[in-house]
Amino acid sequence: MTSANASSFTSQPLIFQPPNGPARHGTFDARDWEILSRYWHPVAFSSDVKETPISATLLDEPLVVFRSNGAVVAASDICPHRGAPLSKGWVEGGNIVCPYHGLAYGSDGKCRHIPSQTGSPIPDRLHLTTFAAQEAYGLVWVSLGGGHEPLPAFPAWDEAGYQQILPPSIDIKASAGRQTEGFIDVAHFAWIHHDSFADRANPEVPTYSVERRPNGMHAEYVSTVSNFPKSMQRRAPEGFLWRRIFEVDAPFFARLTVHFPEGGRLSILNAASPISARLTRLFVPIVRNFDTDRPLEEVYAFNRQVFEEDRAIVELQRPEDLPIARTAEAPILADRSSGAYRRALSEIGLGQAYVA
Numbered sequence: 001m002t003s004a005n006a007s008s009f010t011s012q013p014l015i016f017q018p019p020n021g022p023a024r025h026g027t028f029d030a031r032d033w034e035i036l037s038r039y040w041h042p043v044a045f046s047s048d049v050k051e052t053p054i055s056a057t058l059l060d061e062p063l064v065v066f067r068s069n070g071a072v073v074a075a076s077d078i079c080p081h082r083g084a085p086l087s088k089g090w091v092e093g094g095n096i097v098c099p100y101h102g103l104a105y106g107s108d109g110k111c112r113h114i115p116s117q118t119g120s121p122i123p124d125r126l127h128l129t130t131f132a133a134q135e136a137y138g139l140v141w142v143s144l145g146g147g148h149e150p151l152p153a154f155p156a157w158d159e160a161g162y163q164q165i166l167p168p169s170i171d172i173k174a175s176a177g178r179q180t181e182g183f184i185d186v187a188h189f190a191w192i193h194h195d196s197f198a199d200r201a202n203p204e205v206p207t208y209s210v211e212r213r214p215n216g217m218h219a220e221y222v223s224t225v226s227n228f229p230k231s232m233q234r235r236a237p238e239g240f241l242w243r244r245i246f247e248v249d250a251p252f253f254a255r256l257t258v259h260f261p262e263g264g265r266l267s268i269l270n271a272a273s274p275i276s277a278r279l280t281r282l283f284v285p286i287v288r289n290f291d292t293d294r295p296l297e298e299v300y301a302f303n304r305q306v307f308e309e310d311r312a313i314v315e316l317q318r319p320e321d322l323p324i325a326r327t328a329e330a331p332i333l334a335d336r337s338s339g340a341y342r343r344a345l346s347e348i349g350l351g352q353a354y355v356a
Contacts, residue, residue, distance in 0.1 A: 026060040027277035033059055035349050036251060037145035040152070041273045042283045043074070044140045045166060053096060055087035057275045058142055063131070065140060068094040068107035074142045076129035079103060086128075096128075137269060137285040138166045152253035154285065156267035162287040165296060167303040170282045174314045176252040176272035177322030179280050181341055182314050183254050183270045184246045186221050187334035192313055196305045197233075198225050205334040215348065216248040217340035227258045227266070229302045237261055246337060250344040264290035278320055282307065324350065 026033060036059055043056040044065055053066040055077055062077040064087040073096075077087050084100035091097070095104035095112050103126065104113040111126035132147030133140060137157045143149070156162060172179055182188070190203035208221040221244045226233045243259040252272040260266060266288040273281045284303060323329050324342040331339060 028059065029351055032350050034145070036274065038143065039145075039149045039251060040134070040141040040143045040147060041252075042139040042271050043142050043273060043281075045169075045283075046072075046135050046138050046140055047166075049140055051091040053087045053089060053091065055085070056142075059144060059274055060276050061144055063142065064096065065133070065142075066091050066096055068096070071107060072133045072135055072140055073107045074131045074133040074140070075105075075109060076131075078129075080126055080128065138164065139271070139283055139285065152249050152255075152269065152271065154255060154267070154269045156255075156257070156265075156287045157269075157285060159287065159289075162265075162267075162289050163292040165286040165288070165299055167284055167286065167300050170284075170304070170307050170311065171275075172272075172280045172282055172311045172314060173278060174280060174311075174317065175277060175321050176274040176280045177345065178314050178317055178320070179272045179282060179310070180248070180252045180254055180270065181322060181338050182310050183256070183272075184219070184248060184337045184341060185335075186223075186244070186337070187332070188313075189225055192309050193306060195230070196302065196309060197227060197229055207333075208336065210336040210340045212340055212343070213247075215250050216344050217246075217337065218248075219246045219337045219340070220244070221246065227260065235261065248337075248341050248344065250341075250348050251350070260290060262290070264288070266290075 028036070041058055043058055043063060044054060048054060049065050049067055049072055051067050053064050056063045056065055063074050064077040064085070065072065065074050067073070068091065075086065077085050079086055079098040079100065081098065081103055082100055084098055086096055086098055089097045089099040092104065095106050097104045102115040103111055105128050106112050109128035109130040111122050114120070114122060132143045134151070135141070136151055137154050141151060157164060187205050189198035190200045194200050202225060206223055208219060210217055210219040222241050224239070225242055226236050227242055228235055240261055245257040247255040252274065254270040255267060256270065257265060257267045266286065269285045271283045273283060275281050284307070286299065286303070322342070324346050
């Protein structure tokens, strides 16, 4: 499985548009959209981005993603000539070619060739809207607002002795904030994940600590809830204490490190990419230092089961957006992580009522 370990910006100059902020008929509050556009969000697997263009959507903005001479390029999926989708075109000589009239654009967005008027001047207006793009953790990341915020850290991805795993993405008809909060919620294990790894006879959440950090939080949770699939729980020693470390970076990135028996470690990056305010594409790069000789299909199947269990309930939550006002919803003691996460979203400036 192809992975990209180095993070590097594409070399093309950045032209930030849409000039009016959110896409026309967008689903986000304009202020929230502007804040979210500053951050990096994953839009595709690196291994899927070749010279054949692919389409993606981020924050309601349709994108075309392709490789130009090996470098990843992300641009608005619209030809400025007559509005055709460039993702239906192809790449030739490092240029993306529009399928409607054959106009060819370089990785810097400039139009290089108009087949119907060879030798004539090319208007400056024939210029693609391009966005900052880079590769990390086997994913292509895009920032619509210039990429000035740091990429979410996932240091375990490059640790020696760890196997890199990229399960298929999952589309969730819910807000990215709701999904991210659900990932760090420990009180739902016994109820939502009873079939996959947890136990309804073991629902109590021991007291755990939460530390606020710049742009997020850090929580450590120790319990007897096994992280092995139900079919493999015999591998855990009697009375083994499972240590889970949750780290969150606002807006929608969470890391979970689980301490397994015999020095085993598993780390997951939960990267919830907001296609729109009510549709999230979830990417979950995983690393582990045990069972590296076992079929990856087992990991894919277990990962899918767990996240499908989450998806089934998250898609039913109301309101659809994540309430961050202190007076909204009624917290319980096990919600320490959720409270810290909601405060982090508030502190980066997202709306006080709801966050999509």
